[in-house]
Amino acid sequence: MVVPRTVDAGAEAVAVCAGFDVPVLSRGGGTSLAGQCTNAAVVIDWTKYCNRLISVDAERGTCVVEPGIVLDELNRLLEPHRLKFGPKPSTHSHCSLGGMIGNNSCGASAQAYGKTVDNVRRLEVVTYDGTRCWVGPTSDDEFQAIVAAGGRRAELYRGLKEIIDRYLMDVRQGYPAIPRRVSGYNLDSLLPENGFDLARALVGSEGTLVTVLRAELDLVPVPPYEALLVLGYPDICSAADDVPRLLEHGRPTQVEALDGRMAELMREEGAYLDSLDQFPSGESWLLVQFSGDSQADVDEQGRALLRALGRCVEDGTVAFSDDPRREEKLLRAREAGLGVTARPPDGRETWEGWEDSAVPPERLGDYLRDLKRLFEEFGYGLSSLYGHFGQGCVHTRVPFELKSAEGVAAFRDFLGRAADLVVSYGGSLSGEHGDGQARGALLRRMFGDRLVAAFGEVKALFDPGNRMNPGKVVTPHGVDDNLRLGPHWRPRTVATHFGYPDDQGSFAQAVMRCVGIGNCRSHRGGVMCPSYRATGEEEHSTRGRARLLFEMLEGHTDSTVADGWRSTEVRDALDxxxxxxxxxxxxxxxxxxxxxxxxxxxxxxxGRPRPAAHYSLGWLPVWARLSRLSPRLVNAVLHAPGLSRTGKLVAGVAAEREAPAFAEQSFLQWWRARGTPQPEPGDEKTVVLWPDTFSTFFHPNVARSAVRVLEDAGFRVVVPAQAVCCGLTWISTGQLGMAKRVLLRTVEVLRPWLAAGTPIVGLEPSCTAVFRADAPELLPDDQDVQRLARQFRTLSELLLHHADGWQPPAIGRAATVQTHCHQHAVLKDDADRELLRRAGIDAEVLDEGCCGLAGNFGFERGHHDLSMAIGEQGVLPAVRDTPPGALVLADGFSCRTQIEQGGTGRRAMHLAEALALGLDTPHLPAHLPEKLISRPAPSPGDARMATVVALTAIAATVGPVYALFRRRRGRGPALPHTP
Structure with missing residues (x-):
């Protein structure tokens, strides 16, 4: 793997490979579904450093880019010019322009703007033998000048001219005249009538001919107005039948389709339901988008099309929107196609291989009927059909059985039959994703012997040694060679701690969920994957880690990860x-x-010692309870310069981190001193307030505020009298045996409330997420754990859905809100948003990703710099930009700690604190008194400090010593019953 810092370094890497006669694979985002980015080769990954927008010529509507720039990042940089790159694949958040050029990518917007090939003006390329030049359309005079100059470049141009002259009629007659032909080399771009355009001829060559160093691209104006029409049909074939009429009577910029099977999968998976709810009645749908210079223009385009179709907006099978947010939501359901269909809830595995065939749009309906019959013949009847129907491109994921010889043989036979079928319709094997290894061996069926021979001659001209991404397009591997699974795949069966209920109880099946889509390589929005966003390394993406875990299972004899669970490679990637x-x-x-x-x-x-942080941070609930012996002394030690440095070293904690101070009075101590009568289980207004470690021992004002709010809402609050814990810190450090014991004891304490159906309210999102997700997977057969998952609520959920008639205080303030990652992933924040709205809080809910602290991660030695880098990518700058009069809200202890320690000058509040302040102060002042949200500060030490230091050192080392003497797997001490 080579990660060049400049395009010149990348070109030098190719030269080094040529010197050693080794293959080269030039890679962008690595999302190619057809296997273009898989090979035994030196992989050059351009995305980490070679990702610049070099120049923009707004008047000419062009720009020059490096190959590693991501499409969404390019379009973001072009926003000031009101320009964009037209083609937009569904992977737009992470696909690179170099990859789009290599595969000739398209996307939904190709209806208006064409394929990548139609938007490339010039390319700077380097051949395997080191010839480097800019290429593009070539006039007769320029061609003669290049040939006259002599050298390798002249040899290439002269050779291409001879090839195209020799196969002139074959190219003119053998390429299907359809909008979505991506298969094969673009020899048609070398035709005289097409300007002998070498740049466009190289687009879609999948890295088999040259390495692209820079690209000059054509840009298009960003349409100021858009509208979307969604039409319902009884089935996908009848929807396809209507496409020619749509194109005849309208000028849409997108015509997308999805079928009822895909909608069924979304409902079964509980995904994109907010999008589906916007759809009109029907079992399949066409999504037709219009663009224009005014809202009246795009609205009239939609109405005119409806009149031509004999429909109207009032029809139940019609939905019309000119609201950009609603349009985005509707289109999101279509973009979700690959992810939704890849791993259906029924457990069947679906695969690429025949996922993007294309035919003339006017023949699309009949083609789909024949394709469905072919699916039924091979037993693939549950395949979903969707795609870019305006250009006749059909996407699908087929449930090929690739783990047996019979299944692989059927896979091979099906591809041959499907190739013959699409060719009989005048179509293309690939309408978007390219040939790669999945379809390279089928090209002869589509193009015939002479054109395939022409491909071979072009390959031999550019790469006579077959060193550029060998085995693709020319002399391709067989469709069933190098399968990831295959009849020889025999992964180890491993006993696991988690139950993996959505993966048939199999860790191997869970790991295989990753199909390489690459959303974890996105740069903005959402949460994943913060480590990749900071490092730019595939190893630190979710996809990279999943691949390593797959290799670890030793499914093949040549697996690159040989040590199984003891693998240091996997450990380092997961670190x-x-x-x-x-x-x-x-x-x-x-x-x-x-x-x-x-x-x-x-x-x-x-059975062996763990890192020190697993004992110091993983056992934090125990140490927090022990801090009650003398919290002032503990704080003094934790913050005394010399002593704290030594303690952090022993405990495996980052020296740069400031230890959060323990509260002098914990929430439980406050609660017991309050003497609140405890109601009996079964009272309908009773709620159990969960005393998590963070709200109890570090920020007790959060829990006290929650009590204040819950009582104002009419609830009777109960707090468990015995020690309880969710086991979060043991789970995150992989001490799962201990986590199970902690959870079982917690369930025992809560059993009366569980039996009575009493709601349990969590304030810390990470702890709440444990009960809603982790605990049911760790203890899938324990009915009380399942009850606990159903009865656990967030504060907002309880107040919105169970506090009849209660209205939150009218706070009337702006707020910057950081959503905890676990809340984003497991709990969702819809209830929080609604509660904020009802409280009159003008909330800017950040979409800036993870704060970077993430529980124990940001405190562990060696993680501090990465933790801060992640925070600086969005959350910390957003907090710094928050006006002084606005609140900063963060329910997660980690988020609040990162914000306070991240140089923002702000202290974040929990939502419960904000609501409680609103109860006490109907109109909050512009600047909150610091004491209302103050955190405990360390007190000076005293003569007994040495004793506490000694106790701390013993606590940090007793775990490793104890682990050395364990003899039975999963054995460990019970959670102390410390008050």
Missing amino acids: LCLACKGCKSDCPVGVDMATYKAEFLAHHYA
């Missing part, structure tokens, strides 16, 4: 996983790397 759970929600196929990491750590350290 920078923040366990933020962002992937659980933001990954289209629901990869949950936080759970996989906890599982791995449990096995990796089984």
Whole structure:
């Protein structure tokens, strides 16, 4: 793997490879579905450093870019010019322009702007033998000048001219005249009538001919107004039948489709329901978008099309929107196609291979009927059909059975039959994703012997040694060669701590959820993957980690990860996983790397000492309870310059971190001193307030404020009298045996309230998420754990849905709100947003990703710099930009700590604190008194400090010593019953 810092360094890397005669694979985002980015080669990844927008010529409507720039980042940089790059694949948040050029990518907007090939003006390329030049359309005079200059470049141009002259009629007659032909080399761009355009001829060549160093691109204006029409149909074939009429009577910029099977999968998975709720009646739908210079223009385009179709806006099968937010929501359901169909809830695995065939739009309906019959013949009948129907491009994921010889043989036979079918319709094997290894061996069926021979001659001219991404397009590998699974795949069966209920109880099945979509490589919005956003390294993306875990399972004899659970490679890759759970929600196929990491750590350290931080931070609930012996002394030690440095070193804590101070009076001490009568279980207005470690021992004002708010809402609050814990810190450090024991004891304490159906209210999102997600997976057969998951509420959920008639105080302030990652991933924040609205809080809910602290992660030695880098990517600057009169709200202890320690000059509040202040102060002052949200400060030490230091050192080392003497797996001490 080469990660060049400049394009010149990338060109030099190619020269080094040529010197050693080794293959080269030039890669962008690595999302190619057809296997273009898989090979035995030196991989050049351009995305980390070579990602600049070099120049923009707004008057000419062009720009020059480096190959690693991501499409969304390019369009963001072009916003001031009101320009954009037209083609927009569904992977727009992370696909690179170099990859789009390599695959000739398209996307939904190709209806208006064409494929990538139609938007490339010039390319700077380097060949394997080192010839470097800019290429583009070539006039006769320029061609003669290049040939006259001699050298390797002249040889290439002369050779291409001879090839195109020799195969002139074959190219003119053998390329299907359809809008979505992506298969094969673009020899048609070399035709005289097309200007002998070498740049466009190289687009879509999948890195088999040259390495692209820079690209000059054509840009298009950003349309000022858009509208979207959604039409319902009884089935996907009848929807396809209507496409020619749409194109005849309208000028849409997008014509997208999805079928009832895809909608069914969304409902089963509980995904994109807010999008589906906007759809009109029907079993399949066309989404038709219009663009124009005025709202009246786009609205009239939609109405005119409806009149031509004999429909109107009032029809139940019609939905019309000119609201950009609603349009985005509707289109999001279509963009979700690959993720939704990749891993259906029924457990069947679906795969690419025939996922983007294309035919003339006027023949699309009949093609789909024949394709569905072919699916039925092979037993693939539940395949969803969707895609870019305005250009005749059909997407699908087929449930190929790739783990047996019979299944692989059927896969091979199906692809041959499907290729013959699409060719009979005058179509293309690929309408968007390219050929790669999945379809390269089928090109002869589409183009015939002569054109395939022409491809071979072009390849031999540019790359006579077959060193550029070999095995693609020319002399391709077979469609069933190098399968990820195949009949020889035999992964180890491993006993696990988590139950993996959505993956048939299989860790291997869970790991295989990742199908390489690459949303974890996005740069903005959502939560995942914070470590990748900071490092730019594939190893630290969710996808990279999932791949390593797959290799770890030793499914093939040549697996690159040989040590199984003891693998240091996997450990190192997982070390920078923040366990933020962002992937659980933001990954289209629901990869949950936080759970996989906890599982791995449990096995990796089984029967041997762990890192010191696993004992100091992983056992934090115990140390927090022990702090009650003398919290002032503990705070003094934690903050005394010399002593704290030594303690952090012993405990494996980052020296740069300031230890949060323990409260002098914990919430439980305050609660007991308050003497509140405890109602009996079963009282309908009783709620159990969960005393999490953070709201109890560090920020007790959060819990006290929650009591104030809950009582104002008419609830009778109960706090467990015995010690309870969710086990979060043990889960995040992979001490799962201990976590189970903690949870079982907690369930025992809560049993009367569980039996009575009493709601339990959590204030710390990470703890609440444990009960809603982790605990049911750790103890899937325990009915009380399942009850606990159902009865656990966030504060906002309880106040909105169970506090009859209660209205929150009218706070009337602006607020910057950081949503905890676990809340984003597991709990969602809809209730919080609504409660904020009812309280009159003008909330700017940040979409800036993880804060970077993420529980124990940001405190562990070696993580501080990355933790701060993640915070500086969005959250911390946003807090600094918050006006002084606005609130900063963050329910997560980690988020509040990061904000306070991140140089923002602000202290964040919990929502409960804001509501409680609103109760006491109907109109909050512009600047809140600092004492109302103050955190405990350390007090000076005294003569007994040395004793406490000694106790702290013993506490930090007793765990490793104890682990050395464990003999039975999963054995460990019970949680102390310290008051």
